[in-house]
Amino acid sequence: MRMLTTWLSVLLAAVIATTWPHGVAADELRGTGDLGIVVERAAGAVQIIDTSRREAIARVEGLGDLSHASAVFSRDGRYAYVFGRDGGLSKIDLLTASIVGRVVQAGNSIGGAISEDGRLIAVSNYEPGGVKVFDSETLAPVADIAAKSPAAPEGSKVVGLVDAPGGRFVFSLYDAGEIWIADLSDPSSPQVERFEDIGTQPYDALVTGDGRSYIAGLFGEDGLVLLDLWHPEDGVRRILSGYGRGEEALPVYKMPHLEGWARAGRLFFLPAVGRHEVLVLDGDSWREKGRIPVHGQPVFAVANPDGRRVWVNFAHPRNDVVQIIDTESLEIIHTLRPGKAVLHMEFTPRGEQVWISVRDEDRVDVYDTRTFERLASLPMDKPSGIFLTARANRIGL
Amino acid sequence: MARIGGALVAATGLLAVLLVAVTNALATPSDDRQAELIHRVKHDCGSCHGLTMKGGLGPPLLPAKLASRSDGDLVEVILDGVPGTPMPPWRGELSEDEARWIVRTLKEGLQP
Numbered sequence: 001m002r003m004l005t006t007w008l009s010v011l012l013a014a015v016i017a018t019t020w021p022h023g024v025a026a027d028e029l030r031g032t033g034d035l036g037i038v039v040e041r042a043a044g045a046v047q048i049i050d051t052s053r054r055e056a057i058a059r060v061e062g063l064g065d066l067s068h069a070s071a072v073f074s075r076d077g078r079y080a081y082v083f084g085r086d087g088g089l090s091k092i093d094l095l096t097a098s099i100v101g102r103v104v105q106a107g108n109s110i111g112g113a114i115s116e117d118g119r120l121i122a123v124s125n126y127e128p129g130g131v132k133v134f135d136s137e138t139l140a141p142v143a144d145i146a147a148k149s150p151a152a153p154e155g156s157k158v159v160g161l162v163d164a165p166g167g168r169f170v171f172s173l174y175d176a177g178e179i180w181i182a183d184l185s186d187p188s189s190p191q192v193e194r195f196e197d198i199g200t201q202p203y204d205a206l207v208t209g210d211g212r213s214y215i216a217g218l219f220g221e222d223g224l225v226l227l228d229l230w231h232p233e234d235g236v237r238r239i240l241s242g243y244g245r246g247e248e249a250l251p252v253y254k255m256p257h258l259e260g261w262a263r264a265g266r267l268f269f270l271p272a273v274g275r276h277e278v279l280v281l282d283g284d285s286w287r288e289k290g291r292i293p294v295h296g297q298p299v300f301a302v303a304n305p306d307g308r309r310v311w312v313n314f315a316h317p318r319n320d321v322v323q324i325i326d327t328e329s330l331e332i333i334h335t336l337r338p339g340k341a342v343l344h345m346e347f348t349p350r351g352e353q354v355w356i357s358v359r360d361e362d363r364v365d366v367y368d369t370r371t372f373e374r375l376a377s378l379p380m381d382k383p384s385g386i387f388l389t390a391r392a393n394r395i396g397l
Numbered sequence: 398m399a400r401i402g403g404a405l406v407a408a409t410g411l412l413a414v415l416l417v418a419v420t421n422a423l424a425t426p427s428d429d430r431q432a433e434l435i436h437r438v439k440h441d442c443g444s445c446h447g448l449t450m451k452g453g454l455g456p457p458l459l460p461a462k463l464a465s466r467s468d469g470d471l472v473e474v475i476l477d478g479v480p481g482t483p484m485p486p487w488r489g490e491l492s493e494d495e496a497r498w499i500v501r502t503l504k505e506g507l508q509p
Contacts, residue, residue, distance in 0.1 A: 041440075065447065065451070066448075067444065067447055067448030067453070068453065085451075086447075126454070127452065251486050251487075252485050253441065253490075255444075316441050359440065382440070
């Protein structure tokens with residue numbers, strides 16, 4: 001009889017092991033505050049990572065074309081919503097390491113956002129150009145906002161989609177040169193407010209952590225545009241207009257990303273387009289305070305959560321390096337060489353570690369942000385974006 | 398004289414054909430370089446044109462979309478970029494032969 005029970009429990013364990021996805025044991029209660037995902041762009045997969053153990057704990061496949069993929073998290077930090085290039089929107093349960101919902105909602109998309117109440121997922125699309133909104137629970141379609149305007153009658157590619165307080169989503173129209181605010185506090189009838197002639201080719205945008213300032217970068221001209229979401233009635237305002245006037249810009253082999261904006265005290269750090277510089281702005285007046293010469297064309301400039309340092313990575317062909325800027329002296333205090341094609345950097349919520357994806361080396365490395373010592377290195381297949389669940393609690397991420 | 402001229406023309410013609418053949422042979426990058434170029438097309442070009450070349454901020458680069466454009470035009474686009482758009486010039490990063498090889502590879506369709 002004892003033999004039988006032993007056998008039964010072995011059998012039961014085997015059944016659990018095969019039916020429950022690897023990585024997280026069924027009987028293990030745990031939170032998700034120290035979890036996240038790493039996108040394996042070519043494999044169409046994500047690895048679920050645990051930043052306390054510094055390990056990958058599971059892998060989820062079948063997510064389609066993940067070039068330029070990004071993710072947002074449900075407000076309970078359990079689910080990741082992954083936005084693929086091929087229009088796929090996948091909902092992943094981090095605890096069971098499984099896909100619990102997936103829709104292919106457009107032909108070509110670029111990213112998404114989650115509403116402040118966690119109920120809506122918005123996706124920005126290139127083809128057909130616009131924003132589609134889904135129920136975060138079921139992924140059922142809720143609203144469809146076509147980005148058509150007199151400046152782009154065929155429809156415009158949409159970039160720089162963020163969530164903002166008041167049930168709003170804000171985004172930019174690349175081909176039309178417009179910024180739109182969509183108020184979805186009543187999801188069945190979105191109210192759209194349009195801002196025209198904001199500048200040529202907005203390519204990406206950010207919203208500050210307080211949800212007040214929406215800033216779009218322009219590719220077609222030197223400068224950025226600012227929309228004060230507390231006072232949209234004041235319209236848009238140019239900032240850093242002509243910051244590179246009279247200088248010839250370099251060819252841009254990779255577009256900078258503004259989502260990793262960095263604010264440290266009053267200062268605000270942004271990657272310059274087509275220049276080997278990080279721009280420094282006064283975050284109150286939005287005037288230029290300086291420029292920091294760096295190793296290459298910056299892609300991301302992200303502040304450590306304590307604001308003390310800004311970490312910068314670079315575009316091809318100078319993308320094997322990360323530089324760290326001290327936000328008091330505005331000097332580069334350290335240069336790291338993680339390897340070929342550093343694509344993304346993500347800090348743990350309080351900033352003691354940074355996770356860095358090194359695409360061409362098929363690795364994600366974990367560094368101590370104070371000593372710059374490498375703490376761990378995890379094999380991954382062409383890793384790109386790294387997204388931790390702490391984003392669930394931040395406006396605009 | 399006419400005959401000699403004719404022979405000369407024929408010889409020149411033959412030489413030209415040989416030259417083209419030799420240049421074509423030279424124009425194909427080594428296997429290692431081909432692998433690098435494919436990697437670059439997928440990952441660096443792919444950041445705007447999509448990993449599977451279905452397009453993104455940049456237009457799709459699928460065979461059907463490229464069929465109507467001459468190789469020469471497309472080589473020029475790769476090497477010199479498209480002013481007024483984010484397409485950068487890759488001259489200096491890529492030789493003309495390499496750009497031509499990329500064009501041919503894209504027209505045949507990139508293998509996943």
